[in-house]
Amino acid sequence: MSRARNSSKGPLDYRELLIEARLRDVSRTVLVTGGKGGVGKSLIAATAALLLSRSNNRTGLLDLDLHGPSSCLILGVEDSPVEAEDGLIPPIVGGVKVMSVDLLSRGRPLPLTGRAKEEVVKEVLALTFYGRLDYLLVDLPPGTGDELLTVSRYVRRRGEAIVVTTPTTLSLQVAKRVIQILESMTLKIVGVLENMHAGGGSPSKELAREAGIEFLGAIPYDPSLDGRVGRLRPDELLSTRFAESLREILRQASYHL
Amino acid sequence: MHEFVIARGVVESLREFSLRTGRRVSSFRVLVGELSMLNLEVLGEALGRLVEESEVRGASFTVDVEPAEVGCGSCGHVMSFGEAVSELGEEEKEAIHFLPDLIASFTVCRRCGSHDLRVVSGRGVSVRDVTGTE
Numbered sequence: 001m002s003r004a005r006n007s008s009k010g011p012l013d014y015r016e017l018l019i020e021a022r023l024r025d026v027s028r029t030v031l032v033t034g035g036k037g038g039v040g041k042s043l044i045a046a047t048a049a050l051l052l053s054r055s056n057n058r059t060g061l062l063d064l065d066l067h068g069p070s071s072c073l074i075l076g077v078e079d080s081p082v083e084a085e086d087g088l089i090p091p092i093v094g095g096v097k098v099m100s101v102d103l104l105s106r107g108r109p110l111p112l113t114g115r116a117k118e119e120v121v122k123e124v125l126a127l128t129f130y131g132r133l134d135y136l137l138v139d140l141p142p143g144t145g146d147e148l149l150t151v152s153r154y155v156r157r158r159g160e161a162i163v164v165t166t167p168t169t170l171s172l173q174v175a176k177r178v179i180q181i182l183e184s185m186t187l188k189i190v191g192v193l194e195n196m197h198a199g200g201g202s203p204s205k206e207l208a209r210e211a212g213i214e215f216l217g218a219i220p221y222d223p224s225l226d227g228r229v230g231r232l233r234p235d236e237l238l239s240t241r242f243a244e245s246l247r248e249i250l251r252q253a254s255y256h257l
Numbered sequence: 258m259h260e261f262v263i264a265r266g267v268v269e270s271l272r273e274f275s276l277r278t279g280r281r282v283s284s285f286r287v288l289v290g291e292l293s294m295l296n297l298e299v300l301g302e303a304l305g306r307l308v309e310e311s312e313v314r315g316a317s318f319t320v321d322v323e324p325a326e327v328g329c330g331s332c333g334h335v336m337s338f339g340e341a342v343s344e345l346g347e348e349e350k351e352a353i354h355f356l357p358d359l360i361a362s363f364t365v366c367r368r369c370g371s372h373d374l375r376v377v378s379g380r381g382v383s384v385r386d387v388t389g390t391e
C-alpha cells in the first residue's frame with residue numbers, strides 16, 4: 001500500500017501534512033490491536049496510557065474504535081474537547097489527553113461506511129491538538145479495517161503495534177491474521193500480549209514463536225474488574241492486579257515505566 | 258475556529274505541491290463542503306494572511322461552497338443540506354462541523370427513516386484547480 005500523497009492532478013488534501021506534522025510531535029505511537037472484540041484492547045490501551053502518564057510521560061489516548069468507542073467510558077471522560085486556533089484540545093483524565101469521536105457523537109451510534117470511516121480517522125488525526133507527546137496510545141477496533149489501515153499509513157515509521165489476544169483458539173487464529181497484515185504494512189510489531197490468562201501454559205507464546213515476534217507476557221483474568229470498569233477512578237484502576245501485571249509487562253518491553 | 262488549522266493545512270499542501278513540482282502557485286480554489294459549516298470569512302482571511310507569509314505568496318484564490326448532498330443507502334433518497342440539518346440542535350451541528358460524516362448519527366432519512374446515510378458531496382474542504390508557472 002503506498003502513501004496517499006497529494007498528487008498534482010486531483011484535488012489536494014489539506015489534512016495530509018497536518019497529520020504528518022502532528023505525528024512528528026509524538027515520540028512513540030502505540031497501536032493497540034487484536035483480532036477479536038472483547039479481548040481487552042481498550043482496557044489495555046487506557047490503562048497503559050494512565051501508567052505511562054503516572055511515570056511522567058506526556059501521554060495521549062486516541063480512541064479509533066468508531067463503532068464501539070470505549071476509552072471515554074473506561075476512563076470516565078466527561079468534558080468535551082475545546083476548539084482553539086491549534087485545533088481541538090482533548091480533555092485530560094489522570095494526566096492523559098483523551099480524544100474519541102464519542103466526545104462529539106455523545107453515545108450515538110455511528111453508521112459509517114468504509115469511505116466515511118477513513119474520512120473520520122483523517123479528520124480526527126488532522127484536527128486533534130495533542131501537542132508534544134512521549135506516547136500516543138491508539139485504541140483500535142478488532143481486526144484490520146479502515147481505522148487500522150488509515151492510521152497505519154500515517155504513523156508507519158514512528159508506529160508500533162501491540163497485538164492483544166486471549167488464550168482461546170479463535171482469538172489466537174484471528175490474531176495471526178492481524179499480525180500478517182501488520183507485517184505487510186512494515187509496521188513495527190512490539191509483540192503479542194496475552195490477556196485473561198487463566199493459569200497453565202500460554203498458547204500465545206506458540207503464536208509469537210511461529211510468527212517470529214516477541215511474546216510480551218500474560219495478564220491474568222482479574223475478577224476484581226468484573227462490573228467495575230467505567231466506575232473505577234484512574235487511581236483505583238491503577239491499583240488493580242490487572243494494571244500491576246500490565247505495568248510489569250510494559251516495563252519489560254522497554255516502555256518508560 | 259478550526260478554520261485556522263484548515264487554512265494552515267491548505268497552505269502547507271500548496272507549499273508542498275510547489276516544492277514537489279517545482280512550479281510557482283499562481284492561483285487555487287478552496288472548495289468548502291456545506292456540511293462542514295465553516296465560517297468562510299474567517300477561513301478566507303486566515304488563508305489570505307498565511308498565503309502572504311509563505312512560499313506561495315502572491316497566489317490568488319477563491320473560496321467556494323460545495324452544496325451538500327446526503328444520500329440514503331436504504332431507499333436512495335437524496336437530501337439537501339437544509340433537509341439534512343433542519344432538525345438538529347447547536348451541539349449536533351457543532352459535531353458535524355468537525356466531522357461531517359457524523360450527520361448519519363444525528364439525522365435519519367426524511368423519506369424512510371433509515372440511519373444508513375452517506376455524504377455524497379459537500380463534506381469537507383479540498384484544494385482544487387491549482388495553477389502554477391514553471
Ligand SMILES: Nc1ncnc2c1ncn2[C@@H]1O[C@H](COP(=O)(O)OP(=O)(O)O)[C@@H](O)[C@H]1O
Nearest residue numbers: 037038039040041042043196220221222225229
Ligand atoms: N484481564 C482482565 N480481567 C478481567 N476482565 C477483563 C480483563 N481484560 C479485560 N477485561 C474486561 O473485558 C471486557 C472487554 O474488554 P475491552 O477492553 O472492552 O475489549 P476490546 O477493546 O478488545 O473489545 C471489559 O469489560 C473489560 O473490563
Ligand SMILES: [Mg+2]
Nearest residue numbers: 041042065070
Ligand atoms: Mg475496544
Ligand SMILES: [Zn+2]
Nearest residue numbers: 329332366369
Ligand atoms: Zn431512505
